Each structure stands twice: as C-alpha cells, then as structure tokens.
Amino acid sequence: MSNPLLELSSREFNLIDFSELEDRHYLPAFEAATAAHNAEIAAILAEPSVSFENTLVAMERSGQLLSQLANVVFNKTSSDTNEYLQQVEQKLSPRLTAHLDAISLNPELFARLVELEQKRDAGELELDSESDWLLTKYLQDFRHAGAELGESGRARVAEINEELASLSAEFDKRLLADSNDLAIHLDDAKRLDGLTESELQSLQQAASDRGRKGYTIPLLNYSGHPLLSQLTDRELRQEILQRTLSRGARDNANNTSELVRKMLKLRSEKARLFGYADYPSYATSTQTAKSPERIHAVLRQIAPVAKKNAEAEAAQLNQLLQLERPGATLAAWDWDRYTEQLRARDYDVDTAVLKPYFELRRVLEDGVFFAANQLYGLRFSRRDDIVGYHPDNWIYQVDFEDGENCGLYIFDPYARPSKSGGAWMNNLVDQSRLLNKKPVVVNNMNIPKPASGEPALMTFDEVNTLFHEFGHTLHGLLSDVTYPRFSGTNVERDFVEFPSQVNEMWMLWPEVLANYAIHFETGEKLDPTWIEKILATESFNQGFETTHYLQAAILDLALHETDGDITDLAQFEAAAISDYGLDFAPVPTRYRPNYFAHIFAGGYSAGYYGYIWSEVLDAESVDWFKQNGGLTRENGRRFAEALLSRGGSSDSMGLVREFLGREPEITPLLIRRGLA
Ligand SMILES: [Zn+2]
Numbered sequence: 001m002s003n004p005l006l007e008l009s010s011r012e013f014n015l016i017d018f019s020e021l022e023d024r025h026y027l028p029a030f031e032a033a034t035a036a037h038n039a040e041i042a043a044i045l046a047e048p049s050v051s052f053e054n055t056l057v058a059m060e061r062s063g064q065l066l067s068q069l070a071n072v073v074f075n076k077t078s079s080d081t082n083e084y085l086q087q088v089e090q091k092l093s094p095r096l097t098a099h100l101d102a103i104s105l106n107p108e109l110f111a112r113l114v115e116l117e118q119k120r121d122a123g124e125l126e127l128d129s130e131s132d133w134l135l136t137k138y139l140q141d142f143r144h145a146g147a148e149l150g151e152s153g154r155a156r157v158a159e160i161n162e163e164l165a166s167l168s169a170e171f172d173k174r175l176l177a178d179s180n181d182l183a184i185h186l187d188d189a190k191r192l193d194g195l196t197e198s199e200l201q202s203l204q205q206a207a208s209d210r211g212r213k214g215y216t217i218p219l220l221n222y223s224g225h226p227l228l229s230q231l232t233d234r235e236l237r238q239e240i241l242q243r244t245l246s247r248g249a250r251d252n253a254n255n256t257s258e259l260v261r262k263m264l265k266l267r268s269e270k271a272r273l274f275g276y277a278d279y280p281s282y283a284t285s286t287q288t289a290k291s292p293e294r295i296h297a298v299l300r301q302i303a304p305v306a307k308k309n310a311e312a313e314a315a316q317l318n319q320l321l322q323l324e325r326p327g328a329t330l331a332a333w334d335w336d337r338y339t340e341q342l343r344a345r346d347y348d349v350d351t352a353v354l355k356p357y358f359e360l361r362r363v364l365e366d367g368v369f370f371a372a373n374q375l376y377g378l379r380f381s382r383r384d385d386i387v388g389y390h391p392d393n394w395i396y397q398v399d400f401e402d403g404e405n406c407g408l409y410i411f412d413p414y415a416r417p418s419k420s421g422g423a424w425m426n427n428l429v430d431q432s433r434l435l436n437k438k439p440v441v442v443n444n445m446n447i448p449k450p451a452s453g454e455p456a457l458m459t460f461d462e463v464n465t466l467f468h469e470f471g472h473t474l475h476g477l478l479s480d481v482t483y484p485r486f487s488g489t490n491v492e493r494d495f496v497e498f499p500s501q502v503n504e505m506w507m508l509w510p511e512v513l514a515n516y517a518i519h520f521e522t523g524e525k526l527d528p529t530w531i532e533k534i535l536a537t538e539s540f541n542q543g544f545e546t547t548h549y550l551q552a553a554i555l556d557l558a559l560h561e562t563d564g565d566i567t568d569l570a571q572f573e574a575a576a577i578s579d580y581g582l583d584f585a586p587v588p589t590r591y592r593p594n595y596f597a598h599i600f601a602g603g604y605s606a607g608y609y610g611y612i613w614s615e616v617l618d619a620e621s622v623d624w625f626k627q628n629g630g631l632t633r634e635n636g637r638r639f640a641e642a643l644l645s646r647g648g649s650s651d652s653m654g655l656v657r658e659f660l661g662r663e664p665e666i667t668p669l670l671i672r673r674g675l676a
Pocket residue numbers: 468469472497500
C-alpha cells in the first residue's frame with residue numbers, strides 16, 4: 001500500500017485516505033515533507049528582489065505537506081496512541097521543532113522581512129489590512145523566536161526548543177502510562193453503591209477492554225472524577241481522588257519530577273537569552289496580557305473573595321457531612337458528593353437526575369448543532385461513507401444555509417486507554433482562501449463508552465464541556481481568512497478560550513434545552529422549570545471552582561518564575577498557593593506540577609491564566625447576546641462576522657472593542673462568579 005502522507009491530499013475536504021494510513025508511514029513522510037519545505041524556503045531565498053508576494057505569500061504557501069502530516073500525526077498520538085506511535089512522537093517532536101527553528105532563525109529570511117518592514121514604514125508597500133497584519137505578525141514571530149539574537153544565542157535557543165519538545169513528548173507518554181496504571185480495579189460492585197445501572201455497565205466494559213473481569217474505574221480527566229459526586233463509599237472516593245492527584249508524582253517509573261525541573265530550567269534560560277527576567281515575562285510579551293504584572297494584578301484582585309466564598313461553601317457542606325458521619329473532617333473527596341446534596345436540598349436540583357435526559361447523540365445533534373444552526377445557519381449531515389482515523393469517529397459534513405459547503409466535523413466521543421485525558425479541539429485541515437481549503441475540525445471527549453446497545457448518557461459537566469469544545473470548533477469552521485497563519489484558533493493563547501466559553505451559554509438556553517433534553521426511555525421533555533432552577537445555581541460552588549482554578553493559574557506562573565531549581569515540588573506548590581492566600585485543604589489544586597499537562601505537554605506554559613483572562617471577554621459577550629435577544633440568526637451573524645470568522649487576522653483586542661463598541665470590563669465576570 002502506498003503512503004498517503006507523501007503527497008497533498010486532493011480528496012474531498014483535503015482529507016487523507018485514512019483507510020490506507022499505517023503507523024510506519026509517519027517517519028518517511030516526515031523526511032519527505034521537511035525536504036519539500038526546505039526546497040520551498042530555498043526557492044524564496046533565491047529570489048533576487050524582495051516582494052510581499054515572493055516572500056510572505058510564498059512562505060504561507062510553503063510547508064503544506066508538513067502541516068498535513070503534523071495535523072494527522074499529533075491528532076493520532078493524542079487520541080489513539082500506542083507504543084510505536086509514542087516512539088514516533090518522541091523522534092518527530094524535537095526534529096519538527098528543529099526544522100521550524102531553522103526557518104524562524106534563518107538570518108537571510110529575517111532580512112527579507114525587515115526589508116519589507118522598511119518599505120512599509122517608508123510608505124512604499126501597498127497592502128490590504130490582512131496582508132499588513134501578516135507582515136506585522138511574521139516580524140513578531142521571528143523576533144520572538146530569536147531572529148535578532150547573535151549567532152550563539154540563536155543556536156542555543158534552537159537546542160533548548162528541541163530538548164523541550166523531547167521532554168514534553170516524554171511527559172505525555174509517562175502521564176498516559178501512569179493514568180492507566182492508576183485505574184482502580186474492583187472484583188465486584190460491593191463498593192460501588194450510588195452508581196446507576198448504566199454506569200456500572202460502563203465500568204464493566206472498561207474492565208473487559210483491559211482484559212479483566214469485574215469493574216474498572218479509569219482516571220478520565222486531569223482534575224477530579226465524575227463518579228465522586230455519586231459514590232457513597234468514602235474510602236473509595238478518597239482513593240480515586242488521591243490517585244488522580246498523584247499522577248506522575250509517585251515513586252515509580254513514570255515519575256515526572258525530573259522532566260518538570262528540566263523544562264522549567266530550560267525555559268528560564270531561554271527567557272534570559274532574550275533579556276527577560278523570567279519565563280512568564282518572555283511568554284506573555286506576545287499575548288494580549290502583555291506582562292505577568294498585569295495578570296497578577298487581576299488574579300490577586302479575585303483570589304481573596306474566591307477563598308472566602310469557598311470557606312463559606314465548605315461550612316455548608318460540613319453540616320451535611322456531620323449528618324452522615326458525626327465528627328468527620330470535611331475532605332477534598334467529600335466536596336462533590338455534598339455539593340450535589342446541597343444543590344438538591346437548597347435549589348431542588350439533582351444533576352444526576354438529569355442524566356437520562358442527556359443522551360449523547362441527541363445532545364450533539366439536537367443541542368449543539370441546533371444552536372449552531374439557529375445562530376450561524378449551519379447544517380450538519382452524517383457522512384458515514386468517509387473513513388475517519390478511528391472506528392468510533394462520527395463524521396458530519398457542515399454546510400451553510402445557502403447550500404455552500406462550510407467544512408467537515410469529526411466527533412470522537414469515547415474514552416479509551418489509548419487517548420489522553422480531558423477534551424479538546426484540533427484541526428485536521430486549516431481553512432484558508434489562499435490555499436483554497438475548507439476546515440476539517442475534530443472534537444475529542446472522554447465519555448465512558450456504553451455497553452453495546454446501551455445509550456451513552458452524559459453528566460451535566462460533560463454536556464457543558466461539549467458545548468465548550470464545540471465553541472472552539474465554530475472558531476475553526478467559521479474561519480474566513482486569506483492566510484493559514486490566521487486560520488481559526490490561531491490566535492493568542494490568552495484569547496483562544498473566549499469563543500469556546502461563550503458557546504457554553506447555549507447549553508441552558510430554553511429553546512436549545514427543549515430541543516435536546518429528552519428522556520432516553522420515556523421520550524418526555526425535561527421540565528422547563530429546571531432551567532430557572534439551574535440558572536439560580538449559577539454562582540453556586542463558584543468559590544470552589546474559582547479557588548481551584550486560580551491555584552493552578554498561580555502555580556503555573558510561580559513554577560515558571562523560578563529557574564527550575566526546586567527540590568521538593570509539593571512543598572513549592574504549597575508555598576506558592578499560600579503566598580496568594582489560597583491554601584485551603586478541602587480545595588486541592590486542580591493541577592499539580594507532576595501532571596500539569598497544559599503547561600508541560602500542551603503549550604500553555606505561563607498561559608493557564610488565559611482561561612479567566614478570556615472569561616472577562618466571555619462574560620461581556622454573553623451579556624451582549626442576552627441584551628440583544630439571545631439565540632437569533634442576526635446575533636450569530638454579528639458575532640461570526642466580528643469575531644469567529646476573523647481568526648487571528650487582526651488585532652484580537654481590537655476585534656473585541658469593535659464588537660462591544662467599548663473596552664471590555666471585568667465586572668460581568670465578577671458578578672457571574674459571585675465575586676462582585
Ligand atoms: Zn477550551
């Protein structure tokens with residue numbers, strides 16, 4: 001069979017032929033793709049005169065084979081890996097980094113960009129606004145990569161990046177291995193009181209997937225576990241949470257401590273090569289936040305109120321705990337269980353009761369897709385004839401209301417031992433007018449796969465996560481830019497969560513909920529009075545949520561403010577968090593250094609603050625939608641035109657100001673989280 005990665009796909013949607021793809025194809029394809037890319041760059045450098053067309057447009061056209069390969073291989077290694085692919089990733093990541101650095105650090109190429117900059121400054125370059133912004137961003141990318149450093153500095157930066165890429169791939173591998181090692185096996189259901197029949201079946205399924213009898217509780221997410229709210233066995237809850245919080249940290253072959261220290265050390269060295277005091281100062285200089293001081297100022301404003309609210313919540317939970325276990329001390333593994341009891345008692349909302357109304361396919365097609373149709377006019381049709389990268393892919397063609405094609409959407413819902421934890425969006429093909437490409441977007445989730453013939457019922461949080469991830473998908477699908485550099489989610493890291501967070505608002509929008517929340521057995525609709533009940537709980541538990549998020553955001557910055565010389569990571573974590581006044585035993589840090597994949601394997605280094613940073617814009621936009629009539633095609637059109645379609649093709653904060661008609665403010669966020 002031939003290697004489908006050796007040429008650019010000319011198939012429908014520019015999707016490669018997955019039915020022909022084999023694991024052994026990736027490495028030879030990498031050789032071919034980098035050689036092709038190098039030849040394209042050499043051709044640019046061989047042009048005697050410098051023009052926007054023969055330099056920047058040519059660069060945007062270059063490397064397509066490599067992008068195709070990178071999109072396919074990294075999608076595969078995160079959602080369906082194996083030992084061989086882990087080796088491939090470990091070889092490929094540092095080499096890809098080195099290849100891209102050789103371009104960003106090429107002095108001749110940079111000289112051409114500077115020549116264009118000078119021409120522009122002298123008024124000799126006539127560019128449309130997206131092209132003008134492309135020049136600005138390329139100059140920034142090259143300078144941020146080290147193009148202005150001396151020769152030895154450039155060489156050292158390239159070495160550091162390569163080493164960081166290897167360490168990240170290794171971190172990823174150990175984390176997945178450790179998460180699988182830490183799954184809990186039970187011979188019978190004695191300790192599983194509180195779970196529903198279908199949950200028990202899916203734990204049996206997880207066991208049989210691993211070749212075992214009995215029940216397996218896999219560690220699904222990076223923080224917490226969906227079963228903690230239901231299990232009545234306190235010791236089992238403790239074990240699940242402690243295992244979740246101990247990933248990568250145990251004294252075993254998959255310990256990540258040394259990797260963490262090395263990565264912090266290298267990032268700190270890199271920042272100093274650029275003349276910055278520490279890594280967060282370097283990393284945030286190209287983000288919308290601009291400096292860590294501005295981030296700390298916002299986080300320190302929120303932290304004390306968040307902690308105070310968390311303490312008040314704990315006092316309420318403790319009352320419920322005392323009823324069941326007099327004299328016990330409230331612990332982190334009690335939080336979810338008693339929070340659910342409290343929600344049921346004070347708000348008459350028991351989210352477990354909602355589960356039969358959240359059947360996966362209905363939530364996706366009649367909820368998520370329905371909202372996208374009402375707002376953006378998108379239509380979705382199943383394409384079972386297209387072969388995806390995994391048999392559990394659900395594939396949909398996406399069209400605009402006028403019949404024009406928008407792109408392709410691949411949904412990969414189920415957890416499996418070969419998949420990383422959590423949920424995410426990525427592109428297999430990036431939209432661009434220059435290359436005449438429509439977007440192909442993937443969403444991955446970790447929903448326990450139901451036993452065969454059974455429906456997949458989702459938790460409240462999973463439904464919310466799906467709406468969130470689909471917000472990223474909309475950013476990718478509705479992208480309407482000329483240059484691939486700006487396609488969809490290619491925006492600042494502290495901006496990228498904004499559209500996805502906005503999309504969460506439609507989960508509970510009355511018309512949307514009425515359309516998807518239908519009992520899987522009886523076919524009856526969820527009583528609409530639930531919406532008000534749930535909305536009344538919006539600021540409920542936000543002390544906990546905010547505290548446990550802020551701890552991780554702060555830990556990320558604090559770790560990166562060091563030079564990696566940390567003897568005891570756990571001690572360091574405790575000190576950093578208590579410095580912010582956020583230490584509170586029943587609320588443990590969402591991510592601990594040893595399994596903080598966002599910052600050690602996910603590109604969010606010194607960037608985890610971005611979630612709350614983007615939420616300021618999210619809260620403002622949600623208010624805007626509500627004030628303008630909510631779920632209407634006209635509102636969707638405005639949001640898509642102003643933001644979703646624009647990707648990174650203009651200054652991000654400028655787009656927001658244009659959309660809102662003013663500067664965004666933090667007040668709507670504080671109100672939403674009960675912190676005002
Ligand atoms: Zn997100």
